[in-house]
Amino acid sequence: MSGKSYKFQRTISSTAEHCCVPLCAASSKYNSALSFHTFPKDFETRRKWISAIRRDHFAVSPHTRVCSRHFTNEDVREPLSETARRLLRKGAVPALFEWNNFSLPLSGQAGERREVCERRERPVEEQDTSCEEAAGITHDHDYAAAPDPALVDLALDENKALRSEIDQLRKQVQTLHLKQRFGIHRFAGSDGDIRFFTRFGSYDLLMRFWTQIEPAVPSMVRVTPAQRGNFTEPTFPAAHSLQPVDEMFMFLNYLALGLKQHDLADRYGVHQSTVSRIITTWSNFLYAVLGSVRIWIPEEKIRENLPTEFKDYADTTVILDCTELRCQCPTSPHLQSEVYSAYKSNCTLKGLLGVAPHGAVTFISPLYAGSISDKQITRESGILSLLKPGMAIMVDRGFLVDDFVPCKIYRPAFLSGRSQMSASEARETQAIARVRVHVERLIRRVKEHKFFETEIPLRFFGNINQLYSVACLLTNYENGPLVKSWSKKPE
Template sequence: MKSSKFKYQRVSGTTAEHCCVPQCQASRKYNSVLSFFTFPADEELRRKWIVNIRRDKFTVTPHTRVCSRHFRTEDIREPASETGRRLLKKGVVPVLFEWNNFSLPPTRPGVWERRERPPSPEDDREDTPDNITPDNVTFGVLMQHDYASKPEAAVVDLVLEENTSLREENRLLRQQIEGLTLRQRFGIHRFAASDKDIRFFTRFASYDLLMRFWGLIANSLPSMVSVRQAQRGALTESNATTHSLQPIDEFFLFLNYLALGSKQRDLADRYGIHQSTVSRIITTWSNFLFTVLGSVRIWIPEEEIQRKLPADFKDYPDTTVILDCTELRCQCPSSPLLQSEVFSSYKSHCTLKGLIGIAPHGAVTFVSALYAGSISDKQITRESGVLNLLKPGMAVMVDRGFLIDDIVPCKVYRPAFLSGRPQMSASEVRETQAIARLRVHVERSIRRVKEHKFFDSVIPLRVFGSINQLYTVACLLTNYENGPLVKAWAKKPEI
């Protein structure tokens, strides 16, 4: 019996066609007993197929297939010969899926079949009176049915009261269901009452701080451009497209991606959306925040730096910026030439390198683009553009290996070198210790950036197209996510 079921199936295939239905892993390469059908040419029928298989914004190609597991047996026309092909009957659509256990619910019986009716006493009468006329026949038949009689006013009032009560009960039940769904759905509102959870999922110190930042960017949302539309060459505003998540939950998803380094497949499962939608959201929001935050001037004027200068910098009052480089480990390219470009002799690994500058009071005031890991600190300082912001009256504070004295137009504070001497003088030791205590705060700022776990692991090559946006956004977000870098530097509010 089993062989007769499969005798019309193809026993081998030359292509690796696979089923496009979500959660279905059927492939012609590994399954010779299934048939794979192309989408119908009729637009209306094709739309029904796409709706049934639950593929939103799905592009059908000549190679897109749906396997025979998703069609009822009576929907498939078997071939007349063993060498023939199985075909679908006209107008059928796929209806059997994993989410309905590959079965359809039984058809619901009609109203007449569901309702039990008592036998009519007139059914037992065998004889028919002879004095029945057409008029009294009609009247007699009508009087046998409840709907032919006029209902009493009290009955109507009772039914209306019952309908009103049922409507109110349905409304309250619907509100309870919506409230329960809102609490259970994975999104920002689920964790609004826990600052600890907000810190874990977003790196923002509190829900209030996150909402304040949302208020800063919310007015720019209408200008957000969907990446999906941009790739098609039709740049449209994001509010003109259909979203499966609210904008604030898309923003929360993007922060999860940065803060936790979550895989896109994991985020798709958490939020109940397709993995391609997760990818679109991440790319769209990285570009959007890169544009919005990048339009804010973060380089602080000299007089403002002097006004907020911490007391610890009293011996270095002209310090404008503390510079340091950071390296992010990345996947090793297959090309030997590219490997030599991104290989860092300091980290002994393939890296991307960026320059970060902070003001003396701890705010990030400069972020460079990322460069190949083989670049030197001096070269990245020259190419990053920070030299255009420095003036002769300023001073920069750097690490011992930052040899940029001959390229900057201002003073450089750097720990002293031995320079062939057996030991340093007492004043040089004190100065080295003082600069090291102050310069270490730029490393603390870099550590805040790397608390976004996305940068704490090896960056895959596939995200290199948007890595500059992700890195810059993470650096700029540290100015909004946290409190002061050093609590003692926090200015008390003026009364």
């Protein structure tokens, strides 16, 4: 019975039954002429069915079917009514398959099964397969067969390898994104860029500083959008996208370069209001964290580390000097007179700085109106409570504080109406100037934070003390000694 063609016609049905015989794609969804039969309950007959259809490791379920194409005419009993179903003869076994061209052996029963579906002999090239192609039916795959375990293992191994490759690619993308995004990790390989953007001498110094303050970051008191400068309860993590280390980097950019908040927002890809909150938050955070470290050094510790340049002034505990920051001129004439500095011929804010002989900042006063004198700022700054008899301070000519300072004072000599100094006074003035220059170098380091090079707006007056104090305290972490010869040479 080779060369027969079967035409499948789509039927309307809520369920579809499929033939489990290999290479057979018959389905009740596409032909109502076929009938689908369950496996017999009789054990011996069921065994013959399983053997006949050639399925290895085949598990029969109540929904497993064999279509009527695989039974002879004598095995199939037609229904007595239109609503009845076809039945199989007792003991019938499927015998017609694609691998035997739907025919019986010579010793078996012969004859065509015209009741299954319409068939007629015609050449292969004229066979109509349009219905099968439209239905997506193929005859070379058994959808009911279990997959080969070896193929399953191979697929699992391939999936595992692909997942590993995806993870590696994801990490590479994240690393590339960190390098391209503006932040501390982008400049990790360039100490020159770190110095430019933060004033820290190297990436290593900056990361050492971060290691010191990182444990306090979770308790940071953050500024929220609604508070506008007021504090909220400690919350962590922050609601914005930057990591804490990049927030610190942004704050250092703000001080070191004096960048506008709009510029920082564009660089870091955040809103300008977020930049404002980060700067205020980190200004107060560093002011609290760095300010909690005692910077005043006892005189005995100073003597232990006294540079050789100070051998003639061995009792010097601190070198004092004032610095002024230019600020916006207020509209009020009274306030103008308060902040106007005759020395700078401009409106300024003035502060007193103290540096130990070995170069560390040991005293920072609040900022005062620029009209205050050196003598008055020394009296009001709080430095007097730290000075004791037996100590010595080193000051400039303008510090006429002899009447209330409880310790020795090294100060360059005045001419006091004379035309010239004596030889000993000139030598002493030069010697004091050589060692006193270190406080001026320290002030220069503070003002290398370009934020203080520009005119400070009046709106910053509420936060300027924190910014100024933090910039002064950061000089103790940013660089090495003020004089290179003081640094220890590697052994």
